[in-house]
Amino acid sequence: MTTVSPGLWTLAWRRLRADRVAMASLTVVCLFLLSVVLAATGLVAADWEDEVAVNYAPPTFVGSDPALSALAQPQRPVPPNAFDPLAGDIAQLQTQLAKQGHATHLVKKTTLPFGADKWGHDVIRKTIKGGQTSIVVGLVAAFVAVALGTLFGALSGFYGGRVDDLFNWFYSVFTAIPSILMILTVAAVLQTKGVLTIVLILGLTGWTGPYRLIRAEYIKHKAREYVLAADAIGASGWRKMFVHIFPNVSHVALVQMSILVVGFIKAEVILSFLGFGVPVGVVSWGSMLNEAQNELILGKWWQLTAAATAMALLVTAFSLFADALRDALDPKLK
Amino acid sequence: MFAYILRRLWQMLPTMAGVVVLVFVLFNWVGGDPSYLLAGKMADARAIANIRAQLGLDDPWYVQLGIFVRQIATFDFGNAWATGEPVSHIIASRLGPSLTVLVPLTVLETTIGIALALAIAFVRGSLTDRLVMVACTVGMSISILVYIIVFQYGLAYKLGLFPVQGWGEHFTENLLRYATLPILIGLAVSLAPTLRLFRSFVLDEVGQDYVRTARAKGLPERRIVWVHVLRNAAIPIITYVMANLPALLIGAFLLERFFGIPGIGREVILAVERSDFPVIKAITVYVAFATMVFNLLADLMYQAVDPRVQLT
Numbered sequence: 161m162t163t164v165s166p167g168l169w170t171l172a173w174r175r176l177r178a179d180r181v182a183m184a185s186l187t188v189v190c191l192f193l194l195s196v197v198l199a200a201t202g203l204v205a206a207d208w209e210d211e212v213a214v215n216y217a218p219p220t221f222v223g224s225d226p227a228l229s230a231l232a233q234p235q236r237p238v239p240p241n242a243f244d245p246l247a248g249d250i251a252q253l254q255t256q257l258a259k260q261g262h263a264t265h266l267v268k269k270t271t272l273p274f275g276a277d278k279w280g281h282d283v284i285r286k287t288i289k290g291g292q293t294s295i296v297v298g299l300v301a302a303f304v305a306v307a308l309g310t311l312f313g314a315l316s317g318f319y320g321g322r323v324d325d326l327f328n329w330f331y332s333v334f335t336a337i338p339s340i341l342m343i344l345t346v347a348a349v350l351q352t353k354g355v356l357t358i359v360l361i362l363g364l365t366g367w368t369g370p371y372r373l374i375r376a377e378y379i380k381h382k383a384r385e386y387v388l389a390a391d392a393i394g395a396s397g398w399r400k401m402f403v404h405i406f407p408n409v410s411h412v413a414l415v416q417m418s419i420l421v422v423g424f425i426k427a428e429v430i431l432s433f434l435g436f437g438v439p440v441g442v443v444s445w446g447s448m449l450n451e452a453q454n455e456l457i458l459g460k461w462w463q464l465t466a467a468a469t470a471m472a473l474l475v476t477a478f479s480l481f482a483d484a485l486r487d488a489l490d491p492k493l494k
Numbered sequence: 495m496f497a498y499i500l501r502r503l504w505q506m507l508p509t510m511a512g513v514v515v516l517v518f519v520l521f522n523w524v525g526g527d528p529s530y531l532l533a534g535k536m537a538d539a540r541a542i543a544n545i546r547a548q549l550g551l552d553d554p555w556y557v558q559l560g561i562f563v564r565q566i567a568t569f570d571f572g573n574a575w576a577t578g579e580p581v582s583h584i585i586a587s588r589l590g591p592s593l594t595v596l597v598p599l600t601v602l603e604t605t606i607g608i609a610l611a612l613a614i615a616f617v618r619g620s621l622t623d624r625l626v627m628v629a630c631t632v633g634m635s636i637s638i639l640v641y642i643i644v645f646q647y648g649l650a651y652k653l654g655l656f657p658v659q660g661w662g663e664h665f666t667e668n669l670l671r672y673a674t675l676p677i678l679i680g681l682a683v684s685l686a687p688t689l690r691l692f693r694s695f696v697l698d699e700v701g702q703d704y705v706r707t708a709r710a711k712g713l714p715e716r717r718i719v720w721v722h723v724l725r726n727a728a729i730p731i732i733t734y735v736m737a738n739l740p741a742l743l744i745g746a747f748l749l750e751r752f753f754g755i756p757g758i759g760r761e762v763i764l765a766v767e768r769s770d771f772p773v774i775k776a777i778t779v780y781v782a783f784a785t786m787v788f789n790l791l792a793d794l795m796y797q798a799v800d801p802r803v804q805l806t
Contacts, residue, residue, distance in 0.1 A: 333512030
């Protein structure tokens with residue numbers, strides 16, 4: 161009977177399974193990811209832009225605001241006026257809209273489970289939709305940053321010499337500029353707003369952390385026997401770097417990515433809040449906080465609470481999971 | 495020592511050159527043509543050609559790079575595009591308000607962070623330790639925006655304990671009246687990550703042999719932690735604090751923006767909003783240079799704190 165000794169990933173998974181905090185935070189993260197997938201496929205919150213309630217409708221547990229309830233009454237259609245030259249057109253438009261299913265005289269709700277924003281959008285659906293933007297930006301940007309860091313780190317660590325000098329120079333230049341200043345500078349230069357722009361800004365400025373660690377791993381691994389063996393059978397440089405060595409350092413890349421996701425979600429929220437992030441019409445947690453800032457003075461606290469709580473919950477769970485993942489994959493570090 | 499400083503400064507040159515080239519490339523090639531921005535909405539070809547000539551955009555790239563280097567060396571970046579104020583004057587006049595917030599914030603954050611980290615290290619592994627660490631993780635997860643919005647609304651707007659925003663003429667008035675709430679918020683935001691980091695520095699030292707020796711010769715735990723451990727943990731702490739000072743200058747931009755403090759950080763945000771390239775270029779280059787110099791200073795302070803370190 162032979163016993164197969166468990167590999168790195170199996171061992172790490174066992175350690176994670178034994179860690180209750182890790183499993184709890186992983187569950188929370190998975191729920192958020194599920195909501196992102198559902199929102200992206202349009203199964204959930206696709207109708208967040210419907211004005212389903214009166215402006216600033218309070219949460220149900222607060223009770224409806226009598227001052228706002230008057231707005232909930234369907235607006236009486238203006239009786240046809242013989243002197244209005246557009247009356248005929250308006251009547252035609254209204255029948256057409258009614259035919260297409262747009263109820264023009266919908267009764268708006270006076271309360272919603274977690275309230276409504278300035279335009280009467282459901283805050284819960286808006287938070288889910290906003291989360292989709294923020295989380296996707298965080299994940300994709302972290303992937304770009306880690307991919308760049310891994311590529312540069314691999315080249316630098318594996319080849320050494322001139323290549324190493326070149327990338328180390330890049331590294332020292334990029335780290336000399338504080339990351340937030342770098343992000344703002346690139347935002348100023350790129351001028352165009354959009355989800356892709358934020359991903360580029362964060363991805364292009366965030367590669368330095370992964371680079372340093374991946375480079376160190378490649379320096380350590382390139383002298384190992386399995387790499388010499390690969391060399392002996394005539395494997396090319398790229399093959400040695402990414403087929404032979406990369407699987408052995410991929411856990412470092414994964415841990416780095418989980419750490420970067422947290423930072424990038426926070427950064428996206430700040431950028432979008434300042435108006436350098438998502439364009440008008442796209443909702444993210446940052447743009448929600450921006451609206452909520454003015455709402456708070458009017459005493460409408462629900463949008464702020466919803467966006468802030470969702471973000472804090474996700475980021476807490478993700479940081480705890482990232483810590484647990486690091487401990488599970490690299491027990492020596494603990 | 496002198497030779498060491500000279501050599502370090504010499505080694506900085508390629509990095510400085512890299513920063514200059516990076517900023518130059520970003521603004522001259524990656525970014526769009528600034529003359530369209532400056533010409534405004536009713537631009538005709540003549541006006542744009544005129545502005546291009548004024549900005550030197552028709553010159554070959556090496557002439558433009560040369561001008562940029564001369565601007566950096568002479569501290570003369572011309573006037574800001576949006577306001578016409580000289581860029582050097584912008585930087586000089588915005589530095590004071592920024593430091594009024596940052597110096598007290600850094601001093602408080604570092605001392606409180608060290609005290610708490612050592613106190614936590616006393617009870618490492620206990621329930622208190624774990625609870626404080628969880629509280630730190632949760633505290634770090636809340637966006638800084640939420641802290642600012644909620645505290646500004648609650649403490650300043652609702653309760654009226656502090657001015658909602660503003661800035662005065664006199665240093666003491668600014669420090670005691672306008673900067674207090676921003677400093678408190680900055681402290682609330684930064685203490686959690688600082689405490690986590692300092693705790694790890696302290697815990698690295700607690701397992702060392704000299705601590706066991708000190709215990710073996712019967713020193714009280716209090717003395718071991720506050721004298722022996724602190725002196726050794728001070729080395730990474732100093733590096734961290736020093737190396738982060740220039741970044742803090744920009745990092746406080748949200749505080750400055752919300753509270754109307756006319757500092758460097760707020761200036762960067764305004765410049766990005768207005769596409770005021772000379773201001774951003776100047777601040778980016780000088781902050782990068784400052785970061786390098788402060789890194790060197792951190793290494794020099796290393797030796798002052800730890801005589802074992804030989805800088806050669």
